[in-house]
Every structure is written in structure tokens, then in C-alpha cells.
Amino acid sequence: MKPFAYLRAGSVEEAVDAHAAHPGARYLGGGTNLIDLMKLEVERPPVLIDVSRLPLEGVRELPEGGLWAGATVRNSDLAAHPAVRDRYPALSEALLAGASGQLRNVATTGGNLLQRTRCPYFQDVTKPCNKREPGSGCGALEGVHRDHAVFGHSRHCVATHPSDMAVALAALDARVELYGTEGRRTVPVAEFHRLPGEHPERDTEIRPGELITGVVLPAATAGLPSAYRKARDRASYAFALASVAAVLEVADGVVRRAGIAFGGVAHRPWRARRAEEALVGAAPTEDAFEHAVDLELAAASPLRDNAFKVPLTRGLALDVLTRLAPRTASPA
Amino acid sequence: MDGPHHETGTGDRARESARPTGPGPGASGGGGALGTLPDACRSTTTLRVNGVSHTLTVDNRRVLLDLLREDLDLVGAKKGCDHGQCGACTVLLDGRRVNSCLLPAVALDGCEVTTVEGLPALAPPEDREDGENGGDPLHPLQRAFLERDAFQCGYCTPGQLCSAVGAIAEAVAGHPSHVTDPAAPSGEPVPLTREEIRERLSGNLCRCAAYPHIVEAVEDVLP
Numbered sequence: 001m002k003p004f005a006y007l008r009a010g011s012v013e014e015a016v017d018a019h020a021a022h023p024g025a026r027y028l029g030g031g032t033n034l035i036d037l038m039k040l041e042v043e044r045p046p047v048l049i050d051v052s053r054l055p056l057e058g059v060r061e062l063p064e065g066g067l068w069a070g071a072t073v074r075n076s077d078l079a080a081h082p083a084v085r086d087r088y089p090a091l092s093e094a095l096l097a098g099a100s101g102q103l104r105n106v107a108t109t110g111g112n113l114l115q116r117t118r119c120p121y122f123q124d125v126t127k128p129c130n131k132r133e134p135g136s137g138c139g140a141l142e143g144v145h146r147d148h149a150v151f152g153h154s155r156h157c158v159a160t161h162p163s164d165m166a167v168a169l170a171a172l173d174a175r176v177e178l179y180g181t182e183g184r185r186t187v188p189v190a191e192f193h194r195l196p197g198e199h200p201e202r203d204t205e206i207r208p209g210e211l212i213t214g215v216v217l218p219a220a221t222a223g224l225p226s227a228y229r230k231a232r233d234r235a236s237y238a239f240a241l242a243s244v245a246a247v248l249e250v251a252d253g254v255v256r257r258a259g260i261a262f263g264g265v266a267h268r269p270w271r272a273r274r275a276e277e278a279l280v281g282a283a284p285t286e287d288a289f290e291h292a293v294d295l296e297l298a299a300a301s302p303l304r305d306n307a308f309k310v311p312l313t314r315g316l317a318l319d320v321l322t323r324l325a326p327r328t329a330s331p332a
Numbered sequence: 333m334d335g336p337h338h339e340t341g342t343g344d345r346a347r348e349s350a351r352p353t354g355p356g357p358g359a360s361g362g363g364g365a366l367g368t369l370p371d372a373c374r375s376t377t378t379l380r381v382n383g384v385s386h387t388l389t390v391d392n393r394r395v396l397l398d399l400l401r402e403d404l405d406l407v408g409a410k411k412g413c414d415h416g417q418c419g420a421c422t423v424l425l426d427g428r429r430v431n432s433c434l435l436p437a438v439a440l441d442g443c444e445v446t447t448v449e450g451l452p453a454l455a456p457p458e459d460r461e462d463g464e465n466g467g468d469p470l471h472p473l474q475r476a477f478l479e480r481d482a483f484q485c486g487y488c489t490p491g492q493l494c495s496a497v498g499a500i501a502e503a504v505a506g507h508p509s510h511v512t513d514p515a516a517p518s519g520e521p522v523p524l525t526r527e528e529i530r531e532r533l534s535g536n537l538c539r540c541a542a543y544p545h546i547v548e549a550v551e552d553v554l555p
Contacts, residue, residue: 005372006392006438028439035395035434036415048392050439076428080507082518089514096510100535101499103416105428106435227514236510236534 001038008050012179012213015051019209020181022047027211029072029111032103037116041125042132052108056213059083065219068177071110071212075165076101078109088217090226090245094168094263097230100237110212113166113176113192116203117159117267118239120144130156131200138200141303147241150302150309151266157200158303160264161193162239167263168228170271171245172221180210189215190261193268200267221259224249225324229316230263240264242309244316248284248324255279255288260296260321262313272296272317284325286318293317366391375438381406382450390437397421397432400447408448408490412537419536422491422498423447429498431535448490451497473497476549484540492536496550499532500524504555524554 005022009015019025025047026034037043056070059081067087069078078084079095099107107115121127121139128137140148140158148158169189176192178185193204206212226247232238243263249256258279260272278292293314300310366374369391378387381404388403397414400406400423412420414433421433424446432445451471452460461470473493476482483489503522508514511531512522522528529547538546 001393003369003373004392005370006375006436008439028436031436031439032416032431032434035436038393039415048436052439076502076507080505080518085508085514085518092508093510093514096508096512100419101502101509101532102419102422102429102431102495102535105425105498106430236531 002041002044002046004038004045005047006050007047009054012054012056012211015049015054015211016180016209018047018049019211022049025049027051027110029108030074030106031111032099032107033111033115037123040123042116042123051110051211056110062216062219065222067217067222068214069109069217070214071108071177073109074105075099075107075109075112076104078165079104084217087222088168088172088226090168090171090228090247091165091174091217093228094164094230094243094245097228097240097243098164109165109215112163113169113189113212113215114204114206115163118162119148119159122159131159131196131203134199134201144305145303146305147239147264148303148306149266150300150306150313151262151270152195153267153301153303154196154198154200156198157196157267159196159200159267161203161266161268162264163269164228164230164240164243164263166193167243167261167269168226168245169215169217170269171247171259171261172226173218173259175216175218176212177214177216178206178210179213180207182207184213186216190269190271196267203267220257221247224257226259227320227324229320231312231316242313242316244313244320245269246317246320246324248321250284250325253283255282255284258292260317262296262317265300265309265313274299275317284321286322289318289321289325293321377438377441379437379440379443379445381445382447383453388437392436392438394437395433396423396425396435396437396440396445399437400432400445406447406449409494410487410490412488412491417537418488418491419495420488420491422494422536424494424498427498427501429495446494448493451493454497471497472553473549476552477546480545480549480552481542482545482549483538483542488536488538488540492533492538492546495533495536496529496546499529500550500554503528503532524550526551 026045028048028050056072060068075095079092085092121129127139174189175186224247228245230240230243240263245261247259258276262270275292275296282288376389410420412418416431416434423432452469455471461475506519509531
């Protein structure tokens with residue numbers, strides 16, 4: 001690890017000002033990914049700005065019916081929060097499907113969104129990686145890429161985003177709240193992470209020095225049936241080979257709203273817009289789910305060794321959707 | 333083991349003792365030697381470890397695990413992977429289980445740490461077990477590990493113990509896990525079935541695969 005200076009920010013404004021004053025600085029939340037990457041010297045920040053004690057904690061009710069979850073809320077606390085469990089079950093399930101008890105006790109909401117890919121080429125500074133070292137090439141494209149993307153990848157990068165939480169947030173139409181020198185703004189989680197294109201070094205739409213202050217869960221998906229299912233190489237404590245988060249609203253025998261996102265298959269949570277469009281207005285039948293999911297999967301372009309992810313994702317998506325459908329179809 | 337930049341106290345009277353020069357103990361890659369380090373790259377931090385307050389000036393790179401083992405000579409917590417993947421370094425931070433290998437000590441100023449050495453003191457005196465052959469007292473879970481033969485080489489054991497103590501507290505506080513029925517009522521204690529114990533301890537790897545006996549030992553001490 002390279003030596004670094006450490007600053008503890010007393011306020012959001014102070015943190016952002018400190019970042020502007022220290023080029024190359026990184027914000028420190030729980031550090032469960034950042035410190036690991038610093039040990040690997042993938043990250044070599046000259047300055048860490050500790051934002052873990054900023055007043056960005058807790059989960060608050062919003063006047064219009066949604067929830068605000070602070071950037072420094074630990075993953076375990078967010079997963080256990082009664083309002084999250086009751087109104088946005090997919091989010092709680094996704095958080096609990098990720099990492100270990102120890103890591104969830106430390107990892108923060110903001111840091112979870114900003115965690116980096118676990119692509120082995122990215123994590124090994126002796127290997128080519130366009131995300132870590134733009135222009136050095138992609139080792140995974142023709143190398144070991146069983147765990148990599150099947151949607152939206154480019155010849156510059158085939159990495160996936162590793163978060164479970166972000167997949168649920170994307171399906172639930174949550175927004176990321178950001179604060180920077182240009183002020184406050186919010187971005188849909190589904191549009192926060194980028195596809196790699198020619199610039200895989202940019203994971204997200206965050207601007208230099210911007211700080212995540214929280215996430216906003218909308219009233220529109222509150223209380224709707226939602227769920228998360230994840231497939232991995234072992235029963236627990238592993239990243240997703242593929243995962244699916246879905247929220248489904250059915251009224252009068254017709255799907256009124258569908259939010260579906262795939263995890264572990266793209267550089268960002270893959271919002272299945274084609275499937276959603278096909279479902280809205282249709283009856284929530286098995287045939288309709290198959291038709292919709294297959295429409296989405298038609299856009300998949302697997303690599304040499306990860307074609308298995310397409311039928312895997314299909315099975316997960318159909319399971320989650322059929323699980324949600326009867327619960328909505330039957331009158332309360 | 334106290335270096336020139338380390339002061340210990342049993343209460344809040346421990347004073348900051350920042351001496352920015354001179355090599356400290358444990359000059360390994362984790363950042364022990366302070367001699368050639370710029371001032372900006374070290375900080376003074378106060379931690380309460382197993383009930384004793386320590387104020388140390390450390391290289392900012394110092395993670396809690398290295399501070400415990402090399403500066404405080406508390407070698408119970410083990411360095412397995414050093415990347416948060418094996419759980420051997422698990423300790424309790426403000427009562428919650430964490431991987432000490434991923435926590436910069438400077439970010440923990442004012443925090444309370446319990447290592448495996450401090451576990452017996454967490455148990456109510458009436459539940460504390462006498463040690464083997466007149467040794468130190470044991471936490472009931474340590475006694476259960478002995479009785480159930482829940483380890484072979486023992487390297488992962490301190491982490492397993494701290495993790496299980498933390499996991500039991502989480503379940504009592506109503507924290508769900510991946511295998512908890514999503515319909516289970518929020519906020520109520522979660523009964524720890526074997527499936528729950530296995531899931532909740534999945535962040536602690538055991539190279540000897542002593543898992544079945546670890547699960548039994550944990551079952552023995554459930555509230």
C-alpha cells in the first residue's frame with residue numbers, strides 16, 4: 001500500500017471542499033473494497049477523506065411516501081430496517097445475498113454503489129486492464145471470463161458490476177442523491193452506472209469530487225411485491241453469476257407496472273426495459289413472463305465461456321416473476 | 333510491546349503521546365515504521381481494546397488487525413487472507429463483528445474493540461467458565477468449542493468465536509439473514525436454526541472443514 005494522508009470531514013461541504021483541494025483523493029466510507037484495492041495497489045490515493053462519520057446516517061420517511069437511506073448506513077442496518085423489509089423487500093433480500101455478516105456491518109450504502117468490479121484482471125496490476133490502465137487492453141476478452149458480462153460489453157471491457165444492492169435499487173426505481181461543487185442532484189440508480197464503451201475507466205456518472213449523500217426509494221414502488229434471487233458458485237458469500245430483482249404491480253388481472261433488473265451480467269445493473277414493456281398491459285401468466293424475458297435475452301451476446309448465464313438468468317427471472325404474480329393477483 | 337509512540341491507560345486518562353519520529357514496532361508492509369514517513373501520513377488514534385484505552389501514533393496504512401497483533405501484542409485475531417475473504421481476523425467493533433484486516437486504525441478513533449482475548453469478559457460472571465488447568469476464564473462459546481471439538485488446527489477459531497458471538501447478537505436484535513423467511517416479522521429475534529447458523533457464519537472459512545462441530549458448538553450457547 002502507498003502512504004496516504006488522512007482527513008476526517010466534519011460536514012458534507014467540508015468533504016467536497018477537501019476533495020477539490022486534493023487531486024486524486026478518495027472518500028472513505030466503510031473501506032471494505034477501497035482498502036482492499038489499496039493493498040493491491042489498484043488504488044493509490046494520496047489522500048483519504050473519511051466520510052463515514054458524516055451526518056448521512058439513518059433511514060427517514062419522505063413526505064411523499066418514499067424512504068431516504070443515508071449514504072453511511074451500513075448494509076446490515078439497511079437490510080434489517082423494518083420499513084425496508086416491509087415496503088421494499090427486494091432491497092433487503094439483495095443486501096442479505098451479498099458479502100458476509102462482517103462485511104455488511106461495515107460496508108455503506110454509498111460505498112456499495114461505488115464498489116469496483118471483481119474482474120481478476122482489474123485486481124491484478126501485472127495484467128492488462130482498460131478500466132485500471134486505459135489503453136492497456138482487456139485481458140478478460142479472450143482470457144478468463146466465465147464470470148463476465150453477457151449484455152452491453154465492449155471490446156474494451158467485459159467486466160460486471162458486483163453489487164447486489166444496486167440491482168434491487170435499479171428495479172425499484174430508486175435514485176442516487178449526490179452533492180458536489182455544483183450543488184445537489186439526483187440520478188436514477190438504473191442510469192448511475194455506465195456501460196463500458198470506449199471509457200471503461202468510468203464506472204458511473206458521478207462527477208469528480210461528487211459525494212453520494214443517500215439513496216431515495218420512491219413512493220411508487222413502496223409496498224409492491226418485490227423479490228431478489230441470486231445464483232452463485234457456492235450457497236453463500238460469493239458474487240452473483242447472475243441475479244434478478246423484480247417488482248410487479250398487478251391490478252384487475254393485468255400488469256400495471258414491472259421493474260426488472262439483472263445483476264452479474266453487465267457493467268451495470270441491467271434494467272430489462274424490453275421485458276417490462278412487453279409485460280405492462282398483459283395478464284401475469286407464465287407465457288407472458290417467458291415471452292417478455294426471452295425478448296430481453298435476445299439482446300444478450302455471451303463471450304466464449306459464459307453463455308450459460310443466459311439460460312441461468314432466464315430461470316431466475318421466470319422464478320421471481322411467477323413468485324410475485326400470485327401474491328399480487330390474489331385479493332388482499 | 334509498547335513502542336515509544338504508544339501509551340496505555342485503563343480509563344479515559346490515557347493521554348495522547350504523539351512522537352512522530354523513531355521507528356515503531358512491527359515495521360512490516362502494513363506500515364509500522366514511522367521514521368521516514370511524511371508527517372501527513374501518520375495520525376494519532378485512541379482505541380479502547382478489551383476495556384483498556386490505547387493511544388497510538390500510527391502510519392495511516394495501519395489496519396486494525398496489524399495494530400492489534402504488532403502494536404498491542406494481541407495475537408488472537410489471525411491474518412489469513414488479509415483481504416476480507418476468510419474471516420480469521422474477525423473482532424467486535426463497538427459490539428459488531430467486522431474484518432479487522434480492512435479497517436484503517438486511524439478511522440476508528442474513539443471506538444471500542446473486543447478481540448478473542450476479551451471475549452470471556454463479555455459473558456456475565458455467572459456464565460464465565462473456568463479455564464483449562466487453572467488457565468484464564470473462558471466464554472461459554474469457547475467452552476462449547478472445546479467440548480464439541482469444533483476445530484482442528486485452530487487458526488480460524490478466534491475469528492469463528494468472535495463472529496458467532498456477533499451473529500448471535502444480530503439474531504437477538506432481529507437482523508434477518510439470506511435464509512430468513514422474508515415474511516418473518518421485523519424487529520423480533522430470529523431463531524437460529526442450523527441453516528441460519530451456517531448462513532450467518534459463511535464469512536468464516538475453516539480450512540480443516542470443522543464446520544459441523546462449529547455449528548453444534550454455537551447451538552449449545554444460543555439464548
